[in-house]
Amino acid sequence: GENVEQHPSTLSVQEGDSAVIKCTYSDSASNYFPWYKQELGKRPQLIIDIRSNVGEKKDQRIAVTLNKTAKHFSLHITETQPEDSAVYFCALHSGGYQKVTFGTGTKLQVIP
Amino acid sequence: GAGVSQSPRYKVAKRGQDVALRCDPISGHVSLFWYQQALGQGPEFLTYFQNEAQLDKSGLPSDRFFAERPEGSVSTLKIQRTQQEDSAVYLCASSLEATGNEQFFGPGTRLTVL
Numbered sequence: 001g002e003n004v005e006q007h008p009s010t011l012s013v014q015e016g017d018s019a020v021i022k023c024t025y026s027d028s029a030s031n032y033f034p035w036y037k038q039e040l041g042k043r044p045q046l047i048i049d050i051r052s053n054v055g056e057k058k059d060q061r062i063a064v065t066l067n068k069t070a071k072h073f074s075l076h077i078t079e080t081q082p083e084d085s086a087v088y089f090c091a092l093h094s095g096g097y098q099k100v101t102f103g104t105g106t107k108l109q110v111i112p
Numbered sequence: 113g114a115g116v117s118q119s120p121r122y123k124v125a126k127r128g129q130d131v132a133l134r135c136d137p138i139s140g141h142v143s144l145f146w147y148q149q150a151l152g153q154g155p156e157f158l159t160y161f162q163n164e165a166q167l168d169k170s171g172l173p174s175d176r177f178f179a180e181r182p183e184g185s186v187s188t189l190k191i192q193r194t195q196q197e198d199s200a201v202y203l204c205a206s207s208l209e210a211t212g213n214e215q216f217f218g219p220g221t222r223l224t225v226l
Contacts (some may be wrong), residue, residue, distance in 0.1 A: 006154075032213070034214065034215070042219075043203065043217040043218060043219050043220060044155065044203070044217050045217070046214050046215070046216075049214065089154050089155070093211075099157065099160070099168060099170075100145065100157050100160075100215070101157065102147075102154035102155050102156070102157075103154055104153065104154050105152075105153070105154050
């Protein structure tokens with residue numbers, strides 16, 4: 001099956017600093033790359049996504065970049081706030097239908 | 113409108129018991145997914161439905177796991193003869209179309225097998 005590697009597994013930043021999380025994958029047929037935020041005991045929620053025909057997408061303090069040649073995509077959070085503290089998962093969709101593979105997660109801690 | 117709902121939210125079963133977990137997707141959503149999320153891990157794909165058709169069940173861990181969506185809306189995940197390793201949060205998600213777009217997750221069912 002599809003393999004998705006996510007790094008780092010934990011990340012601590014000072015409030016106001018930036019955070020970057022990276023995922024690499026192997027299936028060149030992957031075509032949709034969402035990022036989810038999951039707070040403790042809560043459901044995953046989509047925060048941003050990107051499709052394979054786009055290289056970068058930004059939504060306020062959050063941006064995602066995709067490098068299809070190198071098969072990696074990254075989440076960038078700027079001006080981090082304590083409420084950004086959560087576990088973040090990358091995911092990708094591949095195949096003719098929606099086979100979805102999640103990364104292993106990054107626990108982000110924003111220190112006030 | 114209402115989001116994805118799941119019931120029960122918590123389920124405790126004795127080893128060997130059968131359990132049934134229900135998912136109510138967003139009305140009109142074509143795609144429905146089941147995932148298993150162990151503590152500290154990412155969701156692991158179990159199975160995918162497009163309307164009533166189960167197009168992929170490659171993630172089901174064993175033949176003790178069975179899922180259905182007979183009318184293309186509500187789905188049930190059934191686990192027979194539960195084992196301790198089945199303890200996890202079972203997440204359901206739905207999306208509007210059949211290919212690559214946002215999934216909306218339910219709150220999950222936390223299954224504990226004693």
